[in-house]
Amino acid sequence: MPSGSLSQLACLGGTPRFAESFFVGRPNIGDHSAFLKRAADILERRWLSNHGVCVQEFEKRLCDMLGVRHCIAMCNATVALEITSRALGLRSEVIVPSFTFVATAHALQWQEITPVFCDIDPATHNIDPAKVEALITPRTTGIVGVHLWGRPCNVEALQAIADKHGLRLMFDAAHAFGCSHRGKMIGGFGEAEVFSFHATKFLNTFEGGAVATNDDALAERIKLMHNFGFSGFDNVVHIGTNGKMNEMSAAMGLTGLDSIDTFISANRSHWETCQHELAGVSGISVINYNTDERCNFQYLILEVDDDFGLSRDHLLAVLHAENVIARRYFYPGTHRMQPYRSLQPQSHLWLPETEKVCQRILSLPTGTAVTEEDIRAFCSIIRAAQQHAEEIKAHLATAI
Numbered sequence: 563m564p565s566g567s568l569s570q571l572a573c574l575g576g577t578p579r580f581a582e583s584f585f586v587g588r589p590n591i592g593d594h595s596a597f598l599k600r601a602a603d604i605l606e607r608r609w610l611s612n613h614g615v616c617v618q619e620f621e622k623r624l625c626d627m628l629g630v631r632h633c634i635a636m637c638n639a640t641v642a643l644e645i646t647s648r649a650l651g652l653r654s655e656v657i658v659p660s661f662t663f664v665a666t667a668h669a670l671q672w673q674e675i676t677p678v679f680c681d682i683d684p685a686t687h688n689i690d691p692a693k694v695e696a697l698i699t700p701r702t703t704g705i706v707g708v709h710l711w712g713r714p715c716n717v718e719a720l721q722a723i724a725d726k727h728g729l730r731l732m733f734d735a736a737h738a739f740g741c742s743h744r745g746k747m748i749g750g751f752g753e754a755e756v757f758s759f760h761a762t763k764f765l766n767t768f769e770g771g772a773v774a775t776n777d778d779a780l781a782e783r784i785k786l787m788h789n790f791g792f793s794g795f796d797n798v799v800h801i802g803t804n805g806k807m808n809e810m811s812a813a814m815g816l817t818g819l820d821s822i823d824t825f826i827s828a829n830r831s832h833w834e835t836c837q838h839e840l841a842g843v844s845g846i847s848v849i850n851y852n853t854d855e856r857c858n859f860q861y862l863i864l865e866v867d868d869d870f871g872l873s874r875d876h877l878l879a880v881l882h883a884e885n886v887i888a889r890r891y892f893y894p895g896t897h898r899m900q901p902y903r904s905l906q907p908q909s910h911l912w913l914p915e916t917e918k919v920c921q922r923i924l925s926l927p928t929g930t931a932v933t934e935e936d937i938r939a940f941c942s943i944i945r946a947a948q949q950h951a952e953e954i955k956a957h958l959a960t961a962i
């Protein structure tokens with residue numbers, strides 16, 4: 563797009579830059595024929611679920627990759643969070659960040675555990691350990707950290723707090739599959755870590771998740787709980803639910819694992835291109851990843867500050883008009899969603915950083931469904947939006 567030409571911005575009446583929409587979260591899909599072969603084998607075996615050979619192989623490959631003793635494949639990460647928190651004996655109050663996908667808190671509230679929202683460190687977007695201790699009460703039983711955008715929490719500080727106060731520590735690692743912290747793969751921190759393999763995650767099993775842990779007894783409990791508490795035929799020894807991954811999902815996961823390096827390198831080069839293209843644009847930063855560690859680069863996240871000249875929401879409107887369906891993850895913060903907004907109406911008062919960060923984040927499409935050229939075009943729209951900020955503001959003010 564020639565950035566000098568106002569009329570070409572779709573929000574000002576021009577033609578959208580793209581005829582078809584780009585979405586955040588378009589799935590990465592590995593080799594089609596390898597998946598179809600696995601799918602045919604599943605049909606041939608007539609073994610569709612309940613810890614079949616694909617799930618067993620998937621769990622083994624996860625263990626090998628993460629360097630953990632146990633990985634239990636699950637139907638999705640939300641159920642995996644529910645099961646893991648229950649298996650750890652979490653109850654009453656659990657400290658979590660509000661700046662996360664709502665499932666982190668829902669998994670607790672679903673069990674009538676109160677999520678106590680902790681503010682984030684604006685530099686990392688992760689739970690701020692310095693703010694955790696002030697939230698601990700006699701009812702607190704644990705901490706759930708979230709490795710947001712795949713950037714690891716300050717796990718050492720959280721572990722020290724958990725140890726000091728006798729709290730359980732687990733992680734929502736939904737974003738952090740394939741990432742490492744101080745050379746150790748995410749999956750081995752706290753008592754357990756939960757991954758998501760939802761369609762929108764860079765490695766997907768259509769729907770799915772997994773719990774990783776090095777604790778043998780905890781793994782045994784989780785295995786029972788995700789299969790109705792069954793220990794062999796007719797023998798139910800524990801309360802349980804149905805959290806099992808099916809064979810087709812595991813086949814998709816195995817196929818994705820074969821292409822994981824391709825997925826990561828697409829994400830990484832999009833992130834690098836975006837950083838390069840937006841380097842001179844005031845008021846916009848592309849969040850940083852630590853390239854000394856293993857990283858999946860799966861979220862292409864912008865922070866839009868006042869200096870940009872347009873608000874994040876105005877920039878969102880510009881991008882949407884051009885058919886770039888960017889997202890405001892995770893606006894407006896879990897504490898402002900129901901039921902938390904009603905149950906804890908004052909919580910925004912102690913979440914000032916969360917409140918600010920929620921106003922400035924934009925997630926751009928990335929992954930294998932997007933090309934370098936597309937990324938450069940997204941960035942040129944952003945630059946054009948800044949150049950014409952005043953006209954856009956005036957136009958959007960009259961359009962609303």
Ligand code: T4K
Nearest residue numbers: 585586587588589638639640663665736758759760761762
């Ligand atoms: N903890 C954290 C920190 C999480 O981020 C998540 C999930 C969880 C826990 C729970 O994990 P799961 O129980 O889901 O395994 C999406 C995903 O549904 C959700 O899994 C994910 N986080 C979250 C970050 O993103 P929405 O509300 O944005 O979904 P939706 O329907 O708007 O779709 C997102 C985008 O993906 C759209 O742009 C369309 C695109 N899309 C989606 C699907 C399903 C596709 O292009 N193809 C597809 O097949 O939550």
